[in-house]
Amino acid sequence: MCGINGIYNFSGQHVTDIPALIQGMNSSIVHRGPDDSGEWNTEDRKLFLGHRRLSIIDLSAGGHQPMIDTKSNAIVFNGEIYNYKELKKTLPDISYKSESDTEVLLHLLNTKGMNGLTELNGMYAFAWWQQNEQKLYLVRDRLGKKPLYYTVQNGILAFSSEIRALLTLPWVVAQPDDEALYHFLTFNQVAAPKTLFHNIYKLAPASYLVADKNGIVEKSVFWDIEYTEPAEKTEADICARLHKELSEAVARRMVADVPVGAFLSGGVDSSAIVAYMNQLGFNKIKTYSIGFSNQPDYTELKYAENIAKKYQTEHFEKIVEPNDLKELLPEMATVFDEPLADATAIPIWFISKLARENGTIVVQTGDGSDELFCGYRNWLRYAKLYPWFHLYQKFPGWIKQGISQIAGAKDASSAASEIMQRAVRNEEFFWGGAKAFKESTKHNFLTKEWQKKMQDVHSYSVISNVKEAFDKHKSLHHLNDIDWMCYLGVKQQVPERYLH
Numbered sequence: 012m013c014g015i016n017g018i019y020n021f022s023g024q025h026v027t028d029i030p031a032l033i034q035g036m037n038s039s040i041v042h043r044g045p046d047d048s049g050e051w052n053t054e055d056r057k058l059f060l061g062h063r064r065l066s067i068i069d070l071s072a073g074g075h076q077p078m079i080d081t082k083s084n085a086i087v088f089n090g091e092i093y094n095y096k097e098l099k100k101t102l103p104d105i106s107y108k109s110e111s112d113t114e115v116l117l118h119l120l121n122t123k124g125m126n127g128l129t130e131l132n133g134m135y136a137f138a139w140w141q142q143n144e145q146k147l148y149l150v151r152d153r154l155g156k157k158p159l160y161y162t163v164q165n166g167i168l169a170f171s172s173e174i175r176a177l178l179t180l181p182w183v184v185a186q187p188d189d190e191a192l193y194h195f196l197t198f199n200q201v202a203a204p205k206t207l208f209h210n211i212y213k214l215a216p217a218s219y220l221v222a223d224k225n226g227i228v229e230k231s232v233f234w235d236i237e238y239t240e241p242a243e244k245t246e247a248d249i250c251a252r253l254h255k256e257l258s259e260a261v262a263r264r265m266v267a268d269v270p271v272g273a274f275l276s277g278g279v280d281s282s283a284i285v286a287y288m289n290q291l292g293f294n295k296i297k298t299y300s301i302g303f304s305n306q307p308d309y310t311e312l313k314y315a316e317n318i319a320k321k322y323q324t325e326h327f328e329k330i331v332e333p334n335d336l337k338e339l340l341p342e343m344a345t346v347f348d349e350p351l352a353d354a355t356a357i358p359i360w361f362i363s364k365l366a367r368e369n370g371t372i373v374v375q376t377g378d379g380s381d382e383l384f385c386g387y388r389n390w391l392r393y394a395k396l397y398p399w400f401h402l403y404q405k406f407p408g409w410i411k412q413g414i415s416q417i418a419g420a421k422d423a424s425s426a427a428s429e430i431m432q433r434a435v436r437n438e439e440f441f442w443g444g445a446k447a448f449k450e451s452t453k454h455n456f457l458t459k460e461w462q463k464k465m466q467d468v469h470s471y472s473v474i475s476n477v478k479e480a481f482d483k484h485k486s487l488h489h490l491n492d493i494d495w496m497c498y499l500g501v502k503q504q505v506p507e508r509y510l511h
Contacts, residue, residue, distance in 0.1 A: 013076075013089040014043030014172040015159075016061035017138050018180075019147050021224050022166020023057065033061040036176040043089075043172060051077040051085060058140055058147060062087045065372070066269070073109030078117055083142040086117045089172055090135030090157045093263035098130060120148075125219060128233045132263065136214075138170060147222045153234045154379070155203070155216030155506030160348075162211045168222050174348035177211055186210070189461075190468050196448045197470040199352035200507040207349040216506045235480065236498060238488040261287040264375050272297035272371035274362055275326070277314025279386075280377025288375070289322040298324040299366050299374070301358040304332045329365045331358070352447065353508050378509045382500030390496050393441050397492040400430065400440040411435045438471050439478055441492070443499045444508060445470070477502050 016036040018029055026032075033050050041048075044063025052059040062076035079085045092098070095112035102118050112133075119127040120139050125148065134156035139148045149170055151159045161170040162177055169177055177183050191205040201207055203215035214220065221229040243249045261284055265271050273288065275281050275298040288296050300315040312328060319326035339360060346360070366374055381387050385394075403411065415431040429449045433440060450470060454462060481498045484490060 012043040013065050014040035014063040015087040015089050015138055016171045016176055018059045019168040019222055020057050021222060021226055024166055029059050032180060033059045035179045036171055037061045037063055039176045039179050040173050047075060049076050051079060060085060060087045074111035074113060076113060078113050080117060084121055085140040086137055088113045088116060088135060088137040090133060092116055092131055092133040093266060094132040145223055148219055149214055150219040151214045151216055153217045156510050159214040160211060163227060164210060174206060174208060174211055189464060193465050193468055194470050194473050196453055197445050199447045202473050202503060202507050238484050258287050262291050265293060267373050269372040270370055271373045272366055274374050274376045275300050275315045275318060277311045277318055280380040282318045284375050284377055285318055285322055285324060296324045297369060297371050298326050299362050300328045301362045302330045304330050327365055327369055329361055331361055351511055379505050382497055382505050385493050385497055393496060394493055397440060404434050439474055441496050442474050444504050
């Protein structure tokens, strides 16, 4: 994974022993990078950078970070740039000291600045110090595969790959963010830029911020989903292009100087990835699957075994027993910096441990395919109900309000009442992963004091932020309700839940 840390004291105030603080931040995330550790600071000692390394590309000391060039520009980087070899050919002819993607990224940024972000194919979170401009750039990849948290307090910007590192700093106090908690009760997750900690934020996917001697001076979005008419006119042509794109994507992710394997559930997504690995000529791939003791409805081992046999992988399985869960659950609270009510975190933990124990450092999975291809069964129900919802939205407001009140009087917490209320408030019908408490239900158990504090807060604000961006696309293209569901899934569910 790698982990990055930093402290930028743009106010110039005195802070006791920042080098020790950076070392402490590095130590708190040693699990992200067990192979190497490094620290660096500018001559004026206003900026301190830290890094924990998991070696994937160029295992030599040449890939050590923080990485500094001859002009004192610096970078700490977490992730992988899949097309770094192609980018290297387009950059000015300079003498490289390593074969790492980090060095290529540093020179790309030195040459093109933030304009170079559009050329990156990869997953990343990084901090780049531009010496001439005296500016610090924090950047997160398009879909938020790599995390990046930050806090600004008393003239000091601190950032890290994990919240726990920020909490080691003496001026950062762990306090709950009430609004974030209110939204968590609806979505089981927290959307950027909020976290469940007051004054600690996560950089949103596909965005960057810039800080200089005045603090944070810019926040920008550098990418969004694009909607274009495909050049292919037949289904067969579209399928051919899809196969080509998937094959290239899998091939790029096989570029590593360590073993690459795959998580295999037996479902369409992970099975397809293993098939592409095989077709690309990668033999004896290590694949990993998880099952649960005495839980046949939650075990897909037989499907995974069929795929493993078909492509002759070196297959590993683990059956999770009840005692395994008892031992793990207390530990999960320390694994996650903030609550995440997603049960798949449990099998992911066990399967990751199984892979590491068997020498696999990097794995490919199938996360995100359901959001791209509308692959959830319950989404089909929304698609079928949407025409009726739109028809109901056209009713005069007083009729909608009356029907809603009648439904609410019968059962205010029912799905029908919630749907009608959304129509009354001119909200979207589909809220993505809002599977926890409805707005009405929350008011049944929250204290009156807390409800009063949250009286101007509504969890639809999390959705409306995404809807505003989607509507810009919708005004230019013929997009429908399924497009909205997929867009929201990619923008909210993928980064905040499945990639967390």
